[in-house]
Amino acid sequence: VNIxxxxxxxxxxxxKKNAPTLEGTxxxxxxxxxxxxxxxxxxxxxxxTDSLVENVHFLKNKVSAFDIGYKSIAVNLSDIxxxxxxxxxxxxxxxYPANLxxxxxxxxxxxxFSLNIPLMGGDTTSSESDIFISxxxxxxxxxxxxxxxxxxxxxxILCTTGYLGxxxxxxxxxxxxxxxxxxxxxxxxxxxxEEGHFLARFKDVHAMMDISDGLASDLKxxxxxxxxxxxxxxxxxxIPKGMRGKKSPISYALESGEDYCLLLSMSSHSFKKISxxxxxxxxxxxxxxxxxxxxxxxxxxxxxNNKQDIQFYGYExxxx
Amino acid sequence: VNIxxxxxxxxxxxxKKNAPTLEGTxxxxxxxxxxxxxxxxxxxxxxxTDSLVENVHFLKNKVSAFDIGYKSIAVNLSDIxxxxxxxxxxxxxxxYPANLxxxxxxxxxxxxFSLNIPLMGGDTTSSESDIFISxxxxxxxxxxxxxxxxxxxxxxILCTTGYLGxxxxxxxxxxxxxxxxxxxxxxxxxxxxEEGHFLARFKDVHAMMDISDGLASDLKxxxxxxxxxxxxxxxxxxIPKGMRGKKSPISYALESGEDYCLLLSMSSHSFKKISxxxxxxxxxxxxxxxxxxxxxxxxxxxxxNNKQDIQFYGYExxxx
Numbered sequence: 179v180n181i182x183x184x185x186x187x188x189x190x191x192x193x194k195k196n197a198p199t200l201e202g203t204x205x206x207x208x209x210x211x212x213x214x215x216x217x218x219x220x221x222x223x224x225x226x227t228d229s230l231v232e233n234v235h236f237l238k239n240k241v242s243a244f245d246i247g248y249k250s251i252a253v254n255l256s257d258i259x260x261x262x263x264x265x266x267x268x269x270x271x272x273x274y275p276a277n278l279x280x281x282x283x284x285x286x287x288x289x290x291f292s293l294n295i296p297l298m299g300g301d302t303t304s305s306e307s308d309i310f311i312s313x314x315x316x317x318x319x320x321x322x323x324x325x326x327x328x329x330x331x332x333x334x335i336l337c338t339t340g341y342l343g344x345x346x347x348x349x350x351x352x353x354x355x356x357x358x359x360x361x362x363x364x365x366x367x368x369x370x371x372e373e374g375h376f377l378a379r380f381k382d383v384h385a386m387m388d389i390s391d392g393l394a395s396d397l398k399x400x401x402x403x404x405x406x407x408x409x410x411x412x413x414x415x416x417i418p419k420g421m422r423g424k425k426s427p428i429s430y431a432l433e434s435g436e437d438y439c440l441l442l443s444m445s446s447h448s449f450k451k452i453s454x455x456x457x458x459x460x461x462x463x464x465x466x467x468x469x470x471x472x473x474x475x476x477x478x479x480x481x482x483n484n485k486q487d488i489q490f491y492g493y494e495x496x497x498x
Numbered sequence: 499v500n501i502x503x504x505x506x507x508x509x510x511x512x513x514k515k516n517a518p519t520l521e522g523t524x525x526x527x528x529x530x531x532x533x534x535x536x537x538x539x540x541x542x543x544x545x546x547t548d549s550l551v552e553n554v555h556f557l558k559n560k561v562s563a564f565d566i567g568y569k570s571i572a573v574n575l576s577d578i579x580x581x582x583x584x585x586x587x588x589x590x591x592x593x594y595p596a597n598l599x600x601x602x603x604x605x606x607x608x609x610x611f612s613l614n615i616p617l618m619g620g621d622t623t624s625s626e627s628d629i630f631i632s633x634x635x636x637x638x639x640x641x642x643x644x645x646x647x648x649x650x651x652x653x654x655i656l657c658t659t660g661y662l663g664x665x666x667x668x669x670x671x672x673x674x675x676x677x678x679x680x681x682x683x684x685x686x687x688x689x690x691x692e693e694g695h696f697l698a699r700f701k702d703v704h705a706m707m708d709i710s711d712g713l714a715s716d717l718k719x720x721x722x723x724x725x726x727x728x729x730x731x732x733x734x735x736x737i738p739k740g741m742r743g744k745k746s747p748i749s750y751a752l753e754s755g756e757d758y759c760l761l762l763s764m765s766s767h768s769f770k771k772i773s774x775x776x777x778x779x780x781x782x783x784x785x786x787x788x789x790x791x792x793x794x795x796x797x798x799x800x801x802x803n804n805k806q807d808i809q810f811y812g813y814e815x816x817x818x
Binding site: 189190192193196197198199200207208212213215216217218219223225226227228229231232233234235266267269270271273283284287288290291294295296297298299300301302303304305306307308310312314316 | 516538547614
């Protein structure tokens with residue numbers, strides 16, 4: 179669930195204030211990666227919706243139909259991962275112009291199928307010109323085990339389950355028609371489902387979300403919903419080697435988004451144990467990048483222990 | 499779930515053949531009004547997705563934002579009604595151009611909220627020009643009680659829970675800028691949730707679906723999925739009084755669609771009892787319109803017991 183604002187007023191605040199909602203303990207509505215709803219005696223249902231729009235999220239002449247199909251599912255699975263859940267089924271809504279080729283549609287669907295999540299329904303309609311893709315993913319999580327953005331605690335270590343910035347540089351190279359090993363990071367993001375599922379078992383893992391809009395933007399959600407501030411150590415950002423583009427590697431890491439690894443907070447005293455256990459399972463450690471602190475939602479950036487007088491912004495969708 | 503074909507090849511057949519699906523008794527995937535999934539000890543989860551696209555399903559200068567919001571939810575609730583289920587929550591995906599007015603968005607959301615179904619999540623993104631709305635509705639139904647399109651039986655009476663054709667005439671009048679009492683039928687379709695829920699209790703009610711594309715088109719689904727043919731008695735079609743437009747009232751009733759009442763089949767020996775019980779509750783009878791017969795999916799139309807040599811087609815979305 180990623181409600182952005184495309185007008186000056188805060189559309190999501192209006193929706194949150196006025197929408198009829200389900201009430202109850204353990205129910206989560208708008209504002210987290212997934213909604214959490216009742217399911218059965220042992221599990222809760224988690225639900226997320228994410229859209230991809232032609233000329234906003236992708237350019238048809240730059241990205242293959244297969245990759246678009248793949249990504250439309252992967253970004254939803256990433257929201258399931260962010261709760262620590264397991265995917266159950268997907269539903270696909272697809273609108274496309276009448277002149278779209280059969281081959282494009284088949285390759286798109288092969289991309290959708292390639293993640294091997296049951297496709298249980300959907301809707302296809304025509305559109306005037308652009309392709310609209312909306313996917314709803316259902317998943318399950320053990321009762322009370324969902325990791326919410328609001329669960330961060332004062333003093334928590336912030337860490338990620340993967341590198342940052344590769345997708346943003348890959349997009350830049352793609353748009354410049356250049357070759358780069360980072361393009362694949364942009365086209366084929368991997369939802370960190372196993373990582374999320376693994377981390378959800380630890381009581382000392384608190385807040386968790388996926389990095390879709392860029393760390394600088396996404397971390398604000400954890401801060402605001404946990405009523406905390408954060409400090410980030412720029413030198414510790416896990417940035418892949420060999421990143422060379424128009425911007426600094428740090429800028430890609432903080433602002434570009436679409437990395438789709440997980441951002442989480444955990445008790446500092448448990449970091450060593452959990453990271454070592456994580457590394458045993460996944461062959462790489464968790465990357466500590468900062469700390470949650472008392473405060474009112476501010477994020478401060480440090481380099482060599484010096485506060486940086488800069489402001490980073492989140493991902494802006496591609497604009498023609 | 500209403501997968502249509504907008505290219506010459508059968509896109510849905512390709513999807514059905516290749517999609518990974520959940521397997522199991524009582525699980526229903528693509529091809530019915532809702533998917534049916536496991537839920538808890540007593541109930542199953544039903545899920546449907548339906549989209550509305552600007553300039554395909556609605557014209558922004560002809561229909562109010564409130565009405566579009568209302569309808570985007572109502573058409574999904576109609577799919578829940580068609581299974582005999584109860585709505586649980588909705589998820590809204592909305593893409594719109596940056597220049598869309600705040601007032602339009604607020605009125606649209608008021609229309610969404612007006613049906614009083616919990617809105618538990620969604621996604622808003624920008625689009626280049628057109629508004630794209632996709633809604634996923636979740637509901638529940640008692641285990642094994644979902645009424646499927648495939649459940650029709652040879653000899654069943656076909657009937658509807660409401661009038662046919664009003665919405666189609668209303669759309670015509672709307673596009674002609676004329677006043678008509680039928681315009682409201684087009685703008686504010688009522689999902690027959692209570693009717694569906696009531697009818698689902700009867701074992702002798704077999705197949706059920708909602709009428710969205712027009713009886714002539716929708717009935718084909720019941721015939722094909724039940725491996726039966728059907729005969730329709732044109733004189734018995736429940737057509738509102740006072741319908742005057744460019745086409746014959748029968749043509750609106752069979753072809754126009756968007757009536758969103760229910761089409762169902764039931765054992766002929768139970769019709770009198772169930773219809774009388776239905777009338778006691780809802781103040782109007784069920785309208786018998788024909789019969790399911792042995793055959794290979796053909797629909798034959800009769801008038802005064804004479805077979806009509808005509809072919810009716812389903813609804814085509816508005817084209818500029």
